[in-house]
Amino acid sequence: MGSGIRPARTARSGRTPRLSTNVARPAQPPRSPTTAAPADTGLSRLSLMIRNFAAPTTLITALLFFFGWSHAYWFFDYFGVNSTTLGLTTQDYLMRSQDSLFIPLAASACLFAVYLFCRRMFREHVLPQIGPENRRRLMIASMVVGFALVAAGLLTIVIATPLRMIVGAPGLCMVGGIALIVSAVRSRRTAQASTESAEVASADVLTAGEWGAVFVLVGVGLFWAVADYSAAVGTGRAIEQVETFSEQPSVSVYSDKSLGLAAPGVVELTCPAPDAAYHFRYDGLKLILQSGNQYLLLPASWNRTHGAAFLLPRSDANRIDFFPPEAIPPAHSCG
Structure with missing residues (x-):
């Protein structure tokens, strides 16, 4: 005989019902605005447009074809022959492009790696030790040097400046000048936005239109520099072939x-x-x-x-x- 009280059984199954273990949970606090999805910046919208309208494979093939064409044109021009009369195929241009693109691609990759390293070291070790007034002077100096480089590159189009004697110098001046101007503008706008609110400061300081103009100018400068180098390589290869007859x-x-x-x-x-x-x-x-x-x-x-x-x-x-x-x-x- 037991004196304890047993729980009642259900009429149908004869089993003892289990006690519910669900405990009321406190309501979750609303998500902080800082954990929200990142804003759709101008740069991200421009990147999406580039991915949609310019497939990387097509763009790279077009670049190789252009540089190969420039190489072939100046190679045969040295002999007084128009390259269009030779019936060169697309494979011929692509093969010639390897001769003119190897050094620029390797040099560009090295320079970009050095730029990223110097930029990180400057932001982490140099910039925190510079006062607001010196920062403003540094931004002004970057703007002045940037505009001077862009003007020097564009001036070679109408005037035979000494930069024409250096292969690829006008295009590289334009690329370097645009990079300095963009860096100064972003630093200035970020400093202004940080005084208003952290939310504004975290947003992209350049619009999609501004990023588009930057990419176009940088692309033109790179095309200009590498096409100039490709023409020089084509002429140099022709001279070498004559010397080794x-x-x-x-x-x-x-x-x-x-x-x-x-x-x-x-x-x-x-x-x-x-x-x-x-x-x-x-x-x-x-x-x-x-x-x-x-x-x-x-x-x-x-x-x-x-x-x-x-x-x-x-x-x-x-x-x-x-x-x-x-x-x-x-x-x-x-x-």
């Missing part, structure tokens, strides 16, 4: 008809034999390029004073033989 294979052109390749150093041989496959042979040539079913040939003694370039169509009526630089083509032989 003696180390390149020699070319002999065979034809069943006279091609009239008249230039200093080019020798025409005639084969009167009726059973000869080709009746004319031309020695003293160097092959520069084969593209678009045509050959670009230069005399081995070519120079810009009295040099000539030959475009020879690729066909069964012509044949090209190659010889090592020190080899002598067979005499009086037309194949």
Whole structure:
């Protein structure tokens, strides 16, 4: 016999009902405004537009194509040949772009890494020790230097300033000037906003339109600098190739008809034999390029004073033989 009181059983299941363990919880305090979602700043809206309208793959391909085109244009321009007549393909331009973009990309990456490091060190160790008056002077100096750099870069468009003698200098001046101006404007607006409220100070100090103008100007400056460098590389590669003509294979052109390749150093041989496959042979040539079913040939003694370039169509009526630089083509032989 038990004297304790047992809980009643339910009529249907015969089981003892469990006591509810739910305890009333206090109401949660409203979320602090500081934990709210970040505001939609002008820079974030501009980044979204760029991602939507300019796919990174398409943009990079366009940049490579442009730089390769500039490289090819100035390379063949040194020989007096218009590159559009050669029928270069997109692959040709993309391959040439590697020659002109390697150093600028490596240098840009290194400079950007140095900029980020210096900026962090300046904000953490130098800026806290500068008083408000010195900060204002520093912002004014940054604005003045920035505008001076931008003006110096733009001035080279209409006046032959010494900056034209330095490859890429005008474009880099524009990029550096814009960076200094933006830094000074952001610092000034942040200082003004911090005196009003912390919420305003945390917002982006540049609008979407201002960020768009900054990106356009910086992009133009970078295009300008790298295109200038690409043109210089193209011309430099042409000069190097002419200087190494003696180390390149020699070319002999065979034809069943006279091609009239008249230039200093080019020798025409005639084969009167009726059973000869080709009746004319031309020695003293160097092959520069084969593209678009045509050959670009230069005399081995070519120079810009009295040099000539030959475009020879690729066909069964012509044949090209190659010889090592020190080899002598067979005499009086037309194949």
